[in-house]
Amino acid sequence: MRKGKWTWKFGVFLLVMGMIAAACGGDDDGGELTPVNLQLQWFAQAQFAGYYAAVDQGFYEDEGLDVTILEGAVEIVPQQVVASGQAEFGLAWVPKALVSNEEGAGLVNIGQVFQRSGTLMVSWADSGITKPEDWADKTVGNWGFGNEFELTAAIEKFGVQNVNLVAQNFDMEALLNREVDAAEAMIYNEYAQVLEATNEATGSLYQPSDLNVIDFNDVGTAMLQDSIWVSEEWLASNEDVAEKFLKASFRGWMYCRDNPDECVEIVLEAGPTLGTSHQTWQMNEINGLIWPSPNGIGVMDQALWDQTIEVATSQGVISADPGSGAFRTDLAEKALADIDGDTTGSSWTRVEVTLNPGGE
Amino acid sequence: MVQPAADNAGRPFQLPRRYRTIVSFSLIVIALAVLWESYKWMGQTTGGVWPGTSLGLPVRTNNRAMPHLWDIVAALFRPARRGGDEILLVTLLEAAMFTFRSAFAGFLVGSTFGFGLAIWFIRSPLAERGLMPYVVASQTVPLIAIAPMVVIWGGQAGLPTWLAVAVISSYLCFFPVAINSLRGLRSPPATATELMRSYAATPHEVLTKLQIPAALPFLFPALKIAATASVIGAIIGELPAGLSVGLGRALLSFASSFSSAPEKLFGAVLLSSLLGVLFVGLVALAERRLIPENRRIAEIPEFAT
Numbered sequence: 010m011r012k013g014k015w016t017w018k019f020g021v022f023l024l025v026m027g028m029i030a031a032a033c034g035g036d037d038d039g040g041e042l043t044p045v046n047l048q049l050q051w052f053a054q055a056q057f058a059g060y061y062a063a064v065d066q067g068f069y070e071d072e073g074l075d076v077t078i079l080e081g082a083v084e085i086v087p088q089q090v091v092a093s094g095q096a097e098f099g100l101a102w103v104p105k106a107l108v109s110n111e112e113g114a115g116l117v118n119i120g121q122v123f124q125r126s127g128t129l130m131v132s133w134a135d136s137g138i139t140k141p142e143d144w145a146d147k148t149v150g151n152w153g154f155g156n157e158f159e160l161t162a163a164i165e166k167f168g169v170q171n172v173n174l175v176a177q178n179f180d181m182e183a184l185l186n187r188e189v190d191a192a193e194a195m196i197y198n199e200y201a202q203v204l205e206a207t208n209e210a211t212g213s214l215y216q217p218s219d220l221n222v223i224d225f226n227d228v229g230t231a232m233l234q235d236s237i238w239v240s241e242e243w244l245a246s247n248e249d250v251a252e253k254f255l256k257a258s259f260r261g262w263m264y265c266r267d268n269p270d271e272c273v274e275i276v277l278e279a280g281p282t283l284g285t286s287h288q289t290w291q292m293n294e295i296n297g298l299i300w301p302s303p304n305g306i307g308v309m310d311q312a313l314w315d316q317t318i319e320v321a322t323s324q325g326v327i328s329a330d331p332g333s334g335a336f337r338t339d340l341a342e343k344a345l346a347d348i349d350g351d352t353t354g355s356s357w358t359r360v361e362v363t364l365n366p367g368g369e
Numbered sequence: 370m371v372q373p374a375a376d377n378a379g380r381p382f383q384l385p386r387r388y389r390t391i392v393s394f395s396l397i398v399i400a401l402a403v404l405w406e407s408y409k410w411m412g413q414t415t416g417g418v419w420p421g422t423s424l425g426l427p428v429r430t431n432n433r434a435m436p437h438l439w440d441i442v443a444a445l446f447r448p449a450r451r452g453g454d455e456i457l458l459v460t461l462l463e464a465a466m467f468t469f470r471s472a473f474a475g476f477l478v479g480s481t482f483g484f485g486l487a488i489w490f491i492r493s494p495l496a497e498r499g500l501m502p503y504v505v506a507s508q509t510v511p512l513i514a515i516a517p518m519v520v521i522w523g524g525q526a527g528l529p530t531w532l533a534v535a536v537i538s539s540y541l542c543f544f545p546v547a548i549n550s551l552r553g554l555r556s557p558p559a560t561a562t563e564l565m566r567s568y569a570a571t572p573h574e575v576l577t578k579l580q581i582p583a584a585l586p587f588l589f590p591a592l593k594i595a596a597t598a599s600v601i602g603a604i605i606g607e608l609p610a611g612l613s614v615g616l617g618r619a620l621l622s623f624a625s626s627f628s629s630a631p632e633k634l635f636g637a638v639l640l641s642s643l644l645g646v647l648f649v650g651l652v653a654l655a656e657r658r659l660i661p662e663n664r665r666i667a668e669i670p671e672f673a674t
Contacts, residue, residue, distance in 0.1 A: 053613060084517040
């Protein structure tokens, strides 16, 4: 009976393969706390350390929250995830969230965690580019997708002529290969990647002295970045949950300010492929974007909000000023009033981080 | 398989076939390695142009674009992170196991669906004429465009993420299986079908006793294609899934630090392709067990010896 034979053999084959496949993982579920989701912009890294620390240290649990951190990925837009109700909280850059709001996302900023912009324009020291005017007649890389407006606003502000703007991948290859004279970089990520790369001429790593850096905070076209957004509709009946979430998240960030090495460990735990020294660098620079927070962490800096709106409207990012309803400070202020400890970080200082090859 | 004696008559000594496979495979690997390293050496020597010309080489030869092969291998056996005790290879193998789960589930679902579709089409020419254009069109939609949608819908339906990834993987699998099975189901000569009819066989009996057995040799080459496609589909599916494990995540993570640690990315690429090779090997193994040698279609000869 030839047919019977191949049928059972095939069945055994499927069974064995199925068992191999089934042995490869599992899932678990949460407890009886209020479950909420937080959508990140990208996968686990020190940029989000405060939230991971708040989970790890039980700060969310203290507030009766069971927070699930949803890692970002390719083509995942946190604003859309929040608008569709799959996450209660989402992180986003202010201009990007305002664009989503013009498309009807209905989001409101309840915590402006990063008080400064982390965007730099990096060039080689021998190029002599030290100020925006020096971009004239030069090839300047930028990431596009809404990441370029600090740059284009600076070009306009200083009336720089003949800038050859070219698309740049989300890495520093173009600068390393000298295909561009200046490249966009986040101070906590791509800038460090240059310093983790080996200079084939000398055989050692590139040094900060090899590079010139223009910081958009100094240029005056910086825009506000990572902040916590919720749907207006959800917030109307969940202000208490939002306030608790802010309180625990702020405590997480304060923990990471005071215990950066522990926070790096927590982040590395969540990402087995991340490099230790790169994350240590990132933790330090992220702390620099948050601290000091003169009005307390998470409270909007009105002047920088106004600057963000001005740049966003002048660059055509958004069509009109969204008005004061786009952000709220009252929830953050209430959360802060409930926290013991230093919520401004006025005495915080950078530490010296040694980067290893490849960020290991 | 044992060679008939007559085959070797009058020829000089030859290694048994299974060793020949290993030797030729190793030679090709060595040849590719030599090609990689000599191209790199040439570029480094001439400063990135073809010798004697000013024509630029198509690919840069510095250590970022083309790390030395020994650096890639060494990176696999170094700890995945400084001070850690787990080497990169183990981290990547764990990622590969996770991806394999989605790929295998996708392979099963996709192949079953493809085979079922073929049976439906052979029973109903109307369905074939009506649906075939859509089956073909489904494969021209870029996977990267539908993957985020599937992940979001899966999330709304409460599916675990790896299962949503499996759905994306199955999308790539069903097509080759459907097309090849259809051809296989049609392969029995008309005389065979007529003979069955003369014995008063029902259409169902013709299908199970003639057409499906006849289709099996055609099915396995398609399953091999589906096996590689399922791995590709699973990796692409992982990119928008926000998973903390899997090869897709490892590739994304290493791609973002490509400038400073390219060996790790190449290592992850190597492991991804090995997963595909291994999967095809398993299918080939099943084929050897299930299909008699004289009825096999030799797509990848002696693959899983």
